[in-house]
Amino acid sequence: NAGVTQTPKFRILKIGQSMTLQCTQDMNHNYMYWYRQDPGMGLKLIYYSVGAGITDKGEVPNGYNVSRSTTEDFPLRLELAAPSQTSVYFCASSYVGAGTEAFFGQGTRLTVV
Amino acid sequence: DAKTTQPTSMDCAEGRAANLPCNHSTISGNEYVYWYRQIHSQGPQYIIHGLKNNETNEMASLIITEDRKSSTLILPHATLRDTAVYYCIVRVLGSGGSNYKLTFGKGTLLTVNP
Numbered sequence: 001n002a003g004v005t006q007t008p009k010f011r012i013l014k015i016g017q018s019m020t021l022q023c024t025q026d027m028n029h030n031y032m033y034w035y036r037q038d039p040g041m042g043l044k045l046i047y048y049s050v051g052a053g054i055t056d057k058g059e060v061p062n063g064y065n066v067s068r069s070t071t072e073d074f075p076l077r078l079e080l081a082a083p084s085q086t087s088v089y090f091c092a093s094s095y096v097g098a099g100t101e102a103f104f105g106q107g108t109r110l111t112v113v
Numbered sequence: 114d115a116k117t118t119q120p121t122s123m124d125c126a127e128g129r130a131a132n133l134p135c136n137h138s139t140i141s142g143n144e145y146v147y148w149y150r151q152i153h154s155q156g157p158q159y160i161i162h163g164l165k166n167n168e169t170n171e172m173a174s175l176i177i178t179e180d181r182k183s184s185t186l187i188l189p190h191a192t193l194r195d196t197a198v199y200y201c202i203v204r205v206l207g208s209g210g211s212n213y214k215l216t217f218g219k220g221t222l223l224t225v226n227p
Contacts, residue, residue: 040219042220045216092157102215105156
């Protein structure tokens with residue numbers, strides 16, 4: 001049982017390049033989330049999904065896109081990378097229901113130069 | 114979700130209890146109190162949660178005041194590996210995807226000293 005797996009762990013992008021951050025979970029969770037964390041700050045929600053085929057914006061969605069074609073996978077797409085997107089990105093998943101906890105991946109550290 | 118207030122940092126001696134406070138004076142009746150921690154930029158780790166009763170698990174205890182406006186996370190015997198940022202979050206439970214998101218503040222940096 002791997003939990004939430006994110007790839008890659010590290011990436012350097014040039015301004016204007018695009019990339020996809022991968023996230024997969026093997027717990028059959030219906031909810032999945034993408035957060036970013038800037039240095040010294042808390043996590044901010046980018047996008048979330050309540051199930052396959054359903055996604056919605058969080059607090060800071062600009063510059064990102066997501067899709068959820070399966071329960072297991074929730075990739076985050078960066079189009080036209082900018083220095084402001086330099087951050088650590090965390091994916092998380094959870095069940096729906098009272099008192100449930102969210103499980104986080106180990107993060108992807110992205111630098112845009 | 115209700116806003117929470119936590120001290121920026123705290124110190125604790127190894128082997129002693131660490132008591133981390135959280136103020137959530139605007140909490141609603143259907144909001145749970147959750148605690149997560151983040152060790153050295155790893156992914157956040159769930160610790161414990163509660164609604165109005167005190168809770169205990171293998172990691173920690175959660176004490177919620179009777180009026181639910183504040184709570185305390187207790188690590189009974191802190192070790193050096195407990196050095197981390199601890200986040201107190203209040204989270205409404207109900208239908209709809211946005212209700213399940215976790216809103217993180219800046220948390221409390223707990224430093225456990227030898």
